[in-house]
Amino acid sequence: MTGKDLLIVLGDISHKYYNEAEMETVAAVSTRKSIRRSMLIAAVIALTLLLVGCAVGYACGWLTSFFTAQSGEPLSSEQVSYIERNEQIIGQSQTRDGWTVQVKSAINDGRTAYIILGITAPEDVDLESSGADEYYLSGAFADLVSNSRHIEEGSGHAGWVRDDDGLSNTLDYMIRWEPMEKKGMPYPFGPDVQWNIHIENILCQRENTEYLLELLNGKYKGQDNVMFTEEETDKLYQKEIIAEGVWNFAFTFDQSSSGIELLSSPVTVKGYASRNANEVSDSYEDVLITSFTLNTFSAVIHHEADACVTFTAPENGEVAAVMRDGSEIEISHWSASRDTTELNSNIPIVLSEVDHIRMPDGTVLPMPE
Amino acid sequence: VEDAKILDLFWERNEQAVKETDTAYGRRLYALSNKILGNPEDAEESVSDTYMETWNTIPPKRPKYFYAFLAAVCRNLSFNKLDWRMAAKRSAEVVALTQEMESCIPDRRQDAEMDRRELRRILESFLESLPRESRLIFLRRYLYVDTIAEIAARYHISESKVKTRLHRTRKKLHTYLEEEGICI
Numbered sequence: 001m002t003g004k005d006l007l008i009v010l011g012d013i014s015h016k017y018y019n020e021a022e023m024e025t026v027a028a029v030s031t032r033k034s035i036r037r038s039m040l041i042a043a044v045i046a047l048t049l050l051l052v053g054c055a056v057g058y059a060c061g062w063l064t065s066f067f068t069a070q071s072g073e074p075l076s077s078e079q080v081s082y083i084e085r086n087e088q089i090i091g092q093s094q095t096r097d098g099w100t101v102q103v104k105s106a107i108n109d110g111r112t113a114y115i116i117l118g119i120t121a122p123e124d125v126d127l128e129s130s131g132a133d134e135y136y137l138s139g140a141f142a143d144l145v146s147n148s149r150h151i152e153e154g155s156g157h158a159g160w161v162r163d164d165d166g167l168s169n170t171l172d173y174m175i176r177w178e179p180m181e182k183k184g185m186p187y188p189f190g191p192d193v194q195w196n197i198h199i200e201n202i203l204c205q206r207e208n209t210e211y212l213l214e215l216l217n218g219k220y221k222g223q224d225n226v227m228f229t230e231e232e233t234d235k236l237y238q239k240e241i242i243a244e245g246v247w248n249f250a251f252t253f254d255q256s257s258s259g260i261e262l263l264s265s266p267v268t269v270k271g272y273a274s275r276n277a278n279e280v281s282d283s284y285e286d287v288l289i290t291s292f293t294l295n296t297f298s299a300v301i302h303h304e305a306d307a308c309v310t311f312t313a314p315e316n317g318e319v320a321a322v323m324r325d326g327s328e329i330e331i332s333h334w335s336a337s338r339d340t341t342e343l344n345s346n347i348p349i350v351l352s353e354v355d356h357i358r359m360p361d362g363t364v365l366p367m368p369e
Numbered sequence: 370v371e372d373a374k375i376l377d378l379f380w381e382r383n384e385q386a387v388k389e390t391d392t393a394y395g396r397r398l399y400a401l402s403n404k405i406l407g408n409p410e411d412a413e414e415s416v417s418d419t420y421m422e423t424w425n426t427i428p429p430k431r432p433k434y435f436y437a438f439l440a441a442v443c444r445n446l447s448f449n450k451l452d453w454r455m456a457a458k459r460s461a462e463v464v465a466l467t468q469e470m471e472s473c474i475p476d477r478r479q480d481a482e483m484d485r486r487e488l489r490r491i492l493e494s495f496l497e498s499l500p501r502e503s504r505l506i507f508l509r510r511y512l513y514v515d516t517i518a519e520i521a522a523r524y525h526i527s528e529s530k531v532k533t534r535l536h537r538t539r540k541k542l543h544t545y546l547e548e549e550g551i552c553i
Contacts, residue, residue, distance in 0.1 A: 001474055001488075002467070002471065002474070003466075003467040003468060003469070003470035003471030003472075003473070003474065004453070004467045004470070006470040006471075006473060006474065006488075007448075007463075007466055007467050007470045007511060008445075008448050009485055009488050009489060009492065010492060010511055010512060011441060011444045011445050011448065011512070012441075012445075012485065012486070012489040013489060013492055013493050013496065013512075014493060015432060015433065015434045015437035015438055015441055016433075016434065016437070017437075017493070017496055017504075017508055017512065018434065018436075018437035018438075018440050018441055018508075018512060019434035019436070019437040020504070020505065020508070021504075021505055021508035021509055021512055021513060022436060022437065022440065022513070157494055157497060157498065159497065159498045160500070212533060213529075216529050216532065216533075228536060233540060237537075237540070272486065310486045312486065313430075317430055328433065330433070332490075332493070333486060333490060334490065335490070346497075362429045
């Protein structure tokens with residue numbers, strides 16, 4: 001793989017990123033002040049709600065805010081209602097070395113889980129402005145133990161998200177995790193599965209601004225594509241432990257759910273099949289799919305291609321959940337094994353509101369009666 | 370004309386769809402293609418090809434973000450048309466971008482071929498992990514091929530801030546690709 005390849009493949013990313021970079025004409029930097037103002041207003045409103053005894057309504061808003069940000073547009077009333085019904089408030093909290101980590105809440109659809117942590121730093125730390133860039137939680141966020149087995153394999157994502165509480169020393173941290181799908185295995189999340197979060201030390205990696213300016217105004221003066229040497233980079237960004245300690249949490253999901261099988265008999269659809277990990281181009285071919293299970297945050301396709309299959313169209317089309325009101329939710333390719341393809345949605349798909357699934361080749365998979 | 374109406378025209382197979390698309394987005398698409406190709410005639414041809422591809426794709430497709438769809442098609446067509454040797458000779462911006470991207474690739478994977486869609490998944494996951502501001506700057510540079518000065522002007526920030534953000538993001542991408550390489 002070369003820089004050229006990387007630059008070209010970047011063009012394949014979801015259209016939502018093209019849209020974001022095109023439509024956002026004012027960067028977060030210049031809107032920070034107004035965001036802060038709006039956060040303050042939000043905080044005042046939240047405080048008022050608390051005072052009139054509506055604390056529960058505010059507490060349950062964490063995941064709604066998160067998914068609204070993910071969506072980039074307001075969620076439907078059905079999605080909001082789904083989140084409110086299914087958000088599990090955890091409320092565990094531990095403080096070490098002046099830093100408090102709270103496991104706020106969680107939601108799962110049986111095979112995908114979201115956990116939201118609230119991080120409170122000492123008052124003189126401005127996490128809101130620089131948290132995502134400078135601070136790191138180190139540890140294991142997705143250690144799962146069920147009654148019968150230890151679920152080790154999986155994939156996920158964790159990162160900082162805004163908490164909109166108006167306080168500069170607090171920020172949320174979202175973990176998304178899905179254990180690897182294994183044909184015939186029960187769904188991984190449910191009342192018997194314990195989730196362990198182990199955080200060991202909070203690190204800070206700040207930019208050495210003085211040294212940076214020295215480089216930009218000296219050695220690299222006038223250059224657009226600055227490429228620092230490894231030695232310079234190490235000096236520019238040094239990691240230090242900002243809070244020492246261990247934060248350990250364990251909790252169990254209070255609900256389980258299962259997906260909906262859409263197929264009563266196998267269907268042939270087109271997909272890209274890869275039979276060799278080193279293949280440069282895959283063959284676009286007919287694939288017999290034997291199962292399509294739709295979940296709130298994901299979908300799983302079982303097929304008989306004996307290949308890793310990606311269900312996209314030549315022009316970057318994705319699988320879409322077409323809702324009864326005509327709106328669509330993209331379900332993107334996530335991973336593939338020889339007989340299974342896993343797809344993800346970054347916002348909830350309310351299953352009762354789905355009219356049908358549209359495959360990228362145009363094949364329609366209706367919801368069962 | 371609103372995007373939804375232009376899309377309706379495509380679905381009705383009304384050729385006015387292409388004219389309306391050109392009126393609404395032609396200049397932006399031309400600018401994008403010209404940044405990649407550095408040749409006005411080739412850029413015009415790429416934009417025409419973009420309309421042809423769009424005409425052949427809609428229907429059955431109905432993209433959620435119409436301009437994003439057009440830009441993705443136009444970018445890919447332009448890169449397909451690019452003569453890299455000529456670009457290197459005239460020190461085009463796109464050559465600088467490839468050098469910058471080169472710094473994101475872990476050494477041990479320089480020669481490794483990767484499944485294109487797997488790489489796309491990794492890149493999307495990486496973009497999700499970025500703060501919004503860094504993501505926007507990164508996308509403007511490597512998706513829309515903007516110069517440092519253009520990005521600085523667009524977001525009302527200094528050029529050195531753009532450079533450092535980009536450097537930091539490239540470093541993160543390097544680490545991200547390295548970590549992903551372990552489990553692939």
